[in-house]
Amino acid sequence: MSELTTNTATKHSTIAIILRDAAIVAVLSTVTAFGVNTVRADGLPLVQQEEYDILVPCPEPVGDPEEMVASDPRIKDKKSLLLDVRLKEEFDAWHIEGARNQPFDWLGPPVDEEVKTVAKQVAASRAQRVIVYGDGDNPDSGQEWAKLLSGARIKNVFYVKGGAPALNPELPNPAGLDVPPPPSGSEAVDAGTEDP
């Protein structure tokens, strides 16, 4: 009985020593840290008042849309939903017949709500596929929108390689980008509207 009591007491004593040692190191570390910080010319304030600028990219649900060339016949297919994601002025100047305008704003606010709205419209349209075309720049606004739509679980999302300039060679090419040549023996995809 006395041996058992002694063992238990020893065990408790050992745990107490371990905890005491850990506490001493923690206190020593705290004193050293604050001491060094006080001495440093560029020491940190102990209590941060302003929020830190955190530069972590927000996780965006993006998918992996398929690429489509400008000559692909599915662009003219009535079962395709066409999205023109260029600026409204560019859309008004020229767009493929039947295309909807959904401008992609690189510097604008988060487009989550827009993506959800467009995703609902796409789902309601009963189209078999969604084809997005943008400015054809690098990065291409069409491809970016297509990624967002894919990330919103819309299936069969495509983007036109080279964007609007690939569909209509008369449009100015984005600077510094090689746009694929128009399909041989065919004119640009029929335009719905032309310049007034």
Place this chain on the structure above:
Amino acid sequence: MSSKRILEWRGHAWISLLIRLYLGGVFLAACLHKIAHPEVFAVDVATYQFLPLWSVNAFALVVPWVEAFTGVMLILGIRVRGASLLVLGMMIAFMVALAWALYQGLDMSCGCFASQAAAEDDPISWHTLLRDSVWLVQSIYVLVFDRHAIGVERLLSKWRQSHA
């Protein structure tokens, strides 16, 4: 074999010595950048979005020094069980924060050895969590089994006994 005999097996001290040298080295390597650039580490801590703002700087200042002290203690063999208890506590805290960041889907640096600027070199992932869990198990081993740690403290004890 009884649990008492397992606990008192002499081989533990040698296995533990290897673990201590490794863990101590890891923690010393981890603390250097943080001590030199606490302002950068504070941003790393804030990036986890886990601690309240008022505690971020204090945490960023103190933790690297705890790592430094425990690293030295583990390597030299001074109060290793107390040091390993602190390592255990830190590993649990790091793993909870890491799991939180992974759950949030944050694309960021671990902040374990370098800064957020090195996110591409040391991004957080489930592998980071696995790595931390290995260190956690190692610290538990030292805490439980290293009862007669090989190191400075043992040498001093022997020297005192021989000169008593």
